[in-house]
Amino acid sequence: MPDPSAVAVHADLREESLELERLVGRLSEADWARPTPAPGWTVAHQIAHLHWTDRAALLSLTDTPGFARLTETALAAPDAFVDEGAQEGAALPPGELLERWRTTRTALDAALAAASPDTRFPWFGPPMKAASMASARLMETWAHGQDVADALGVRRTPTARLRHVARIGVRARDYAFAVRGLPAPAAEFRVELRSPDGAELWSYGPEDAAQQVTGPALDFCLLVTQRAHRSDVAVRATGPDADRWLDIAQAFAGPAGPGRAPGDAR
Template sequence: MKAILSDLLAEQSLVDTLVSDLSEEQWLKPLPVEMWNIKDAIIHIAFFDYAANKLMRGEAEDLVKLADAESGQDQYVRATNFHHLSGAEVLSWWREERTRMAASFYDKNPKDRIPWAPGLPMSAKSLASARLMELWAHSVDIYDALGLEPVVRERITSTLFLSWQARPNAYRINGLEMPETPLYLELTLPSGEIWAKGEPSAENRIKGSAKDWALVAIRRRNWLDTDLEVAGEEARRYAALVQTYAGWADPAPAAKRQR
């Protein structure tokens, strides 16, 4: 738990540095996400850090009801109740909420169950991993908007783990049953270390950089546009529908090339 929280705090600091010197005009820079700008992304992260803290503290029982009541969520999933804040005010608010959330995580046993997505309670440890994954996913949108290459550290393993752990849900939200076909996922971390899951002897296999796979798993890149090696029909299907986060099935970005 301490290791994941350390990773979460480090990623928060990295994203904080990314946006801390933005002008008010830059805060309104559009993202690749429809109708979102940079400020929307940080508002979203801040609100769900706030929600995570409330749920862990027992001050709320249902994430959807909390979001509906307090965020002003619109059809684009933007928390419109906070649009009046300046970029600097949003950043200050996020700093406060993520600090409160971290304190709540430190008070939890890693196996404590938190009522996160409807019908999908998470352990405190898994929720910390999910908050780290979502923060990195939205930071990728910001990097893209600013014309910068997304930064990937060794802590990307939390996102990789969720890509594998959430595989049954990815099939389910796409109206599919997860097959029993053996699959092997082998990824190279920034350090050069190998992170792997599944059956090494499987014919269906995905191999490549942790960065490429993580970008695919958060639905920010189409696997066809990466250097991933994807062999086998089932591996190609998994690469097409992998999704690390709960909710409806999001489409992958349109591929710029075929192979």
């Protein structure tokens, strides 16, 4: 019997991707060429990057040798492969790029549903189970979707799907310190986030933790995906370690990014 939590995240990934597809599906060629907050990346680059990474996830689940070859190519140009993959896709006509992304997503959805729930699949970082891979794909889809929305001047309605993004952000606390060569705090933090509809409190960590983080879930997700500067969100820290974390938090793997500048619109 499928794991209910895995089924839920797979469905949420599907809906997150469809929401972004609806946003870009009727854009003109000029709109596809609009610059986004990521330097040098247009709307087309954002969708091309998601297509590239979804394809990588599909290879991980269904073609281990193929994923190994992709990893070798990436390692041969570690500072360039992300931009090169986005540039290759962005050069396609928008309709063709959109169709390729849709086809890959459909295949990935089927592969995630068919994957053994206990198997760990290779990735650019530690191997992941299918449910974790779906969560990671949702986080990245939402984050790059935010870049697209910002480029188009669209304010998206936040949903309960942000729970997956928030959870990754909390679990990536120690990574955010490590990637900057800093020792991770020894004690757990308490994180309390108000759900987008205001009806729930999403909580993580012991209630009596000395270090605490509180605020709206949307603002926390924008912060940990580095789609908003800390000064522009209503996320608050209690304790010096928690305060330091909010300066460096990131939910994504890879080197520390520069993040958004203060005052960037969202």
